[in-house]
Amino acid sequence: MTNNTDEQLKEILQQNVQTDTTVTLTKPHRIMVTVARESLKKTMNILATKLSAQHLSTITARDTGTIFEILYHFFIQGSIVTIRTSCPRDDPTVESIVDIFPSATLHEREMNDILGIIAIGHPDLRRLILPEDWNQGYPLRKDWKPSGGDMVG
Amino acid sequence: MTGIVTWARLKSPWILHMNCGSCNGCDIEILATLIPRLDAERFGVLLKGTPRHADILVCTGPVTTQMKERLKRIYDQMPEPKFVVAVGQCGSSGGIYQGSYCVEGGIDKVIPVDAYVPGCPPRPDAIIDGLVKLLAKIKEGDKNDK
Amino acid sequence: MIWLANVKIPIGPQHPALKEPENFTITLDGEKVVDADIRIGYTHRGIEKLIETRNYIQNLYLIERICGICSFTHTQNYVQNVETILNIQIPRRAEYIRTLFLELERLHSHLLWMGVAGHEIGFDTLFMYTWQDRELVQDILEFISGNRVNYAMNTIGGVRRDISEDQKKKILETMIYLEKRAAYYKEVAVNEKTILARCQGVGILKPEIALKLSAVGPTARASGVDVDIRRDDPHAAYADTPFQVITTDTCDVFGRFVVRVLELFESINIIRHLMNNLPTGEIKAKAPRKVPEGEAISHTEAPRGEDIHYLRSNGTDKPERYKVRTPTMANLLSISEMLKGTYLADVPIIVAGIDPCMGCMDRVLVLKEGKENQPGYLLDWEHLRRYGIQWYAEKGGRIQ
Numbered sequence: 001m002t003n004n005t006d007e008q009l010k011e012i013l014q015q016n017v018q019t020d021t022t023v024t025l026t027k028p029h030r031i032m033v034t035v036a037r038e039s040l041k042k043t044m045n046i047l048a049t050k051l052s053a054q055h056l057s058t059i060t061a062r063d064t065g066t067i068f069e070i071l072y073h074f075f076i077q078g079s080i081v082t083i084r085t086s087c088p089r090d091d092p093t094v095e096s097i098v099d100i101f102p103s104a105t106l107h108e109r110e111m112n113d114i115l116g117i118i119a120i121g122h123p124d125l126r127r128l129i130l131p132e133d134w135n136q137g138y139p140l141r142k143d144w145k146p147s148g149g150d151m152v153g
Numbered sequence: 154m155t156g157i158v159t160w161a162r163l164k165s166p167w168i169l170h171m172n173c174g175s176c177n178g179c180d181i182e183i184l185a186t187l188i189p190r191l192d193a194e195r196f197g198v199l200l201k202g203t204p205r206h207a208d209i210l211v212c213t214g215p216v217t218t219q220m221k222e223r224l225k226r227i228y229d230q231m232p233e234p235k236f237v238v239a240v241g242q243c244g245s246s247g248g249i250y251q252g253s254y255c256v257e258g259g260i261d262k263v264i265p266v267d268a269y270v271p272g273c274p275p276r277p278d279a280i281i282d283g284l285v286k287l288l289a290k291i292k293e294g295d296k297n298d299k
Numbered sequence: 300m301i302w303l304a305n306v307k308i309p310i311g312p313q314h315p316a317l318k319e320p321e322n323f324t325i326t327l328d329g330e331k332v333v334d335a336d337i338r339i340g341y342t343h344r345g346i347e348k349l350i351e352t353r354n355y356i357q358n359l360y361l362i363e364r365i366c367g368i369c370s371f372t373h374t375q376n377y378v379q380n381v382e383t384i385l386n387i388q389i390p391r392r393a394e395y396i397r398t399l400f401l402e403l404e405r406l407h408s409h410l411l412w413m414g415v416a417g418h419e420i421g422f423d424t425l426f427m428y429t430w431q432d433r434e435l436v437q438d439i440l441e442f443i444s445g446n447r448v449n450y451a452m453n454t455i456g457g458v459r460r461d462i463s464e465d466q467k468k469k470i471l472e473t474m475i476y477l478e479k480r481a482a483y484y485k486e487v488a489v490n491e492k493t494i495l496a497r498c499q500g501v502g503i504l505k506p507e508i509a510l511k512l513s514a515v516g517p518t519a520r521a522s523g524v525d526v527d528i529r530r531d532d533p534h535a536a537y538a539d540t541p542f543q544v545i546t547t548d549t550c551d552v553f554g555r556f557v558v559r560v561l562e563l564f565e566s567i568n569i570i571r572h573l574m575n576n577l578p579t580g581e582i583k584a585k586a587p588r589k590v591p592e593g594e595a596i597s598h599t600e601a602p603r604g605e606d607i608h609y610l611r612s613n614g615t616d617k618p619e620r621y622k623v624r625t626p627t628m629a630n631l632l633s634i635s636e637m638l639k640g641t642y643l644a645d646v647p648i649i650v651a652g653i654d655p656c657m658g659c660m661d662r663v664l665v666l667k668e669g670k671e672n673q674p675g676y677l678l679d680w681e682h683l684r685r686y687g688i689q690w691y692a693e694k695g696g697r698i699q
Contacts, residue, residue, distance in 0.1 A: 027383070054510045054511060054513070055510070055513045055526070056513050057513070057624060057629070058607055058609075058622070058624035058628075058629075060609045060620070060622040062611060062619070062620040062622075063620075071609065073607060073609070075531075075532075075598070075605070078531045078532050079532070080596050080598065082596065101513075102511055102512060103511070103512050103513035103629070103632060105632060106628065106631060106632065107624075114347075127340075128338070128339060128340060129340030130340060131218050131219045131255070131340075136254075139255075139345065139348050140347060140348060140620075146254040172342070174341065174342040174343075174344055175342070175367070176364045176365060176366055176370075177366055177367035177368055178364070178367025178368075178370070178448040178449055179367065180367070181367060181368060181448065182447070182448065184430070185430065185434070185437075188427060188430040188434065189427055189431055190434055214342070217341065217342055217343055217344055219340060219341045219343065220341055220342075223341075249361055249364055250344045250345075250346075250364075252349070252352075253344055253345035253346075253348065254348065255343055255344065255345050256344055273364075273449060274367060274449070276447060
């Protein structure tokens with residue numbers, strides 16, 4: 001695959017997305033799309049219909065200290081297309097994309113587990129990786145401390 | 154009578170392998186002891202699937218919070234006398250995962266351990282050596298009892 | 300015969316076939332699997348959090364220990380990410396040595412899988428054969444790096460050990476032998492009655508479902524999905540290495556077997572190509588300890604499929620956020636799809652079919668439905684395996 005495809009992908013994305021969205025080509029084969037939380041679902045629909053995206057590699061969520069950032073990594077025609085959105089710390093929710101990409105099921109459960117970001121509309125948000133009786137909060141948040149004191153580096 | 158039992162135990166130690174959160178490095182090395190090159194079965198070692206048949210529990214991994222209770226349960230299910238071998242750095246002390254929020258740090262934090270095989274992961278020959286040393290220890294301990 | 304109508308069987312957490320102790324709750328209607336639910340996290344060691352507390356060099360060793368089988372792929376992803384943010388160019392020779400290790404890892408992992416699959420269907424001879432040949436690959440790995448499992452070869456900016464002429468010669472000699480063995484395994488895979496009886500038509504994953512559930516690696520390729528990160532988004536030295544992407548359209552465990560056997564030949568050819576065209580020069584570029592602010596995503600084709608890592612740095616010597624998605628995680632959803640509608644006796648080979656990393660074939664707890672707190676009896680993995688073999692033997696002696 002050539003960089004030409006990257007440019008084409010970028011163009012298709014730019015033509016179809018909303019005004020609150022930016023598309024950048026960070027390096028060859030890596031496309032970053034930043035969207036507002038409200039237009040996430042629309043962007044996902046565009047990916048599925050216009051680009052016939054099917055392979056959702058994973059979802060990364062991270063705590064920046066002020067907001068939560070959620071990144072959806074897709075593998076489309078030889079490029080990793082990343083959709084970046086964010087949500088405030090006092091309202092840690094995003095819309096679930098399970099109905100468009102069923103492979104998001106486990107990743108959204110994991111996100112809920114370790115960072116406490118709730119995917120609204122997910123059919124089954126049980127614990128995935130932490131113990132069933134875990135009650136010490138969300139370990140990947142920046143302000144989290146284990147109950148026994150500091151972590152040893 | 155005890156003489157015969159000890160003799161039988163020394164000649165055919167049945168082992169149960171348990172992964173308590175290991176990265177698999179130690180686990181494949183344990184299985185590699187069974188292949189023709191090293192052939193642990195010449196010491197009568199037989200890998201069993203259930204704790205009720207096992208004399209020796211071979212554990213790997215730093216014991217994650219979720220496996221802690223399960224490790225105890227498996228240990229309780231084994232018939233007496235029972236022996237535990239901790240394989241690998243993680244099994245011995247928690248290794249590289251020390252300090253994590255869901256790692257206990259070493260098999261001996263949860264159940265008593267009779268032999269340690271250090272290494273990350275230990276070579277298959279080191280694991281066999283560990284087992285043979287444990288058998289020698291059992292023999293020695295039996296003499297002292299008499 | 301055990302009465303198994305209307306039962307829910309939790310398999311695990313001492314995980315069925317292999318690595319990553321996970322728990323499958325399988326609902327049965329008689330012999331048929333109606334539903335399968337997955338619970339993972341028993342080996343959750345908090346690595347992603349630990350990474351944030353350690354510096355970039357320490358993390359190399361931590362990330363290597365994510366998995367003891369595909370340890371090199373993980374460090375490969377990590378160093379690619381760090382090198383992207385640092386914007387350093389690594390020497391060609393280092394790229395070639397990295398690719399060599401990726402392929403050696405694939406060889407040993409596929410041989411390992413074939414042995415395990417053989418074991419699950421009651422064909423232990425295959426286990427002994429493939430694991431014996433796998434030792435030869437381990438010998439090469441040890442010869443070059445000094446380690447059999449966690450090689451500690453990768454470092455930021457290159458690799459830590461060079462390959463001498465002697466080592467090159469030994470690698471090429473071993474490849475001749477392994478090619479003969481691979482040809483033998485190909486023969487076994489397509490002609491051996493045990494494998495045909497137990498693998499054909501078992502664990503069906505249709506191409507459209509494989510796509511929808513984002514299956515990766517040999518699991519996807521056996522369902523006719525033509526995807527391989529090595530070709531689609533070349534990393535290391537794959538861009539100038541000729542190889543073929545193997546796919547089959549049988550969509551079953553047999554297909555997964557064939558894909559892996561044929562990939563052995565591709566790996567052997569790639570290794571030959573790398574050794575014959577090994578560039579001269581340095582093996583390591585100098586890298587600073589602090590990494591500027593930035594982010595990078597990297598993926599590689601691990602033996603089990605696409606392995607993707609995300610790194611966010613913050614200008615210090617420690618990462619801000621590190622995310623790992625292993626190929627097994629991507630294939631988990633496919634397992635529950637494959638299990639639906641099959642027989643209980645086929646569960647071991649289907650679960651082993653995606654190669655969920657080696658570890659702890661152990662016990663299965665059988666509970667009568669409605670009495671979840673009172674275990675009916677204990678049925679361990681070994682029993683289930685034997686039950687599968689016996690069940691097939693009773694069905695008209697399809698296997699001897």
